[in-house]
Amino acid sequence: MTDPVFEAAFQAAQKSLSEGGIPIGAALARGGEIVATGHNERVQQGDPIAHGEMSALRAAGRQRSYRDTVLYTTLAPCAMCTGTIIQFKIPKVVVGEAETFPGEFDLLRSRGVEVVVLNDERCVDMMRNFQRDHAELWAEDIAK
């Protein structure tokens, strides 16, 4: 049984892929309800800070507190998104996969953020195919 919030993050990633964008999606939830979703928009908007997690947080708009929220993302959060989770005091992150990109789990955990990894094979396949077919774009997105 899949989590509907995670499915929304996955659908956002697939939407980005269908637009020619980088297939990483995210969703912010409160009490199991979706506050906002987002996906990487480097290609679509020419916006280098619009990783999936950042786009979901932007779409959620101003919030007085994130302490009762959970951030879902299809891929392990990079340093930017990790720093944002720490700054916003989001207590928990649910991650689709960390096989194709390791993210910053040590930093997240050192600041008290709970990290759950789903090892979702659909996410692994999606990113593996993307990284193979768009190596230059992927390198740009992670400043490799």
Added chain:
Amino acid sequence: MTDPVFEAAFQAAQKSLSEGGIPIGAALARGGEIVATGHNERVQQGDPIAHGEMSALRAAGRQRSYRDTVLYTTLAPCAMCTGTIIQFKIPKVVVGEAETFPGEFDLLRSRGVEVVVLNDERCVDMMRNFQRDHAELWAEDIAK
């Protein structure tokens, strides 16, 4: 003699203040030339991820590399902006002041980022006045 790139960051902060926004500005430079400037846009755009540094990076658009850039900011970078500097591999940050907000200098330096603090009294005064007059908004911006 003030650095013209830092002055551009300071002017961006003052522009934000004049708009009723949070007075934090930034500028990205390459070879001493300004690539882009930005300021906090929480109030103006309702965008919680638009700290000054993030807005400048967004305005700069897609860049293949940041290794030859310097990021200037009027206030010590928070965890979000610190994570972004690390992720984008920006090697050097010039900071107006760190008296009114400590930022994440230890994290920046632990990842090899050079941090220069100007101790600019104009920046200190600007933030001190703002934090006093808009305590709720400031608390929201740093998720206090």
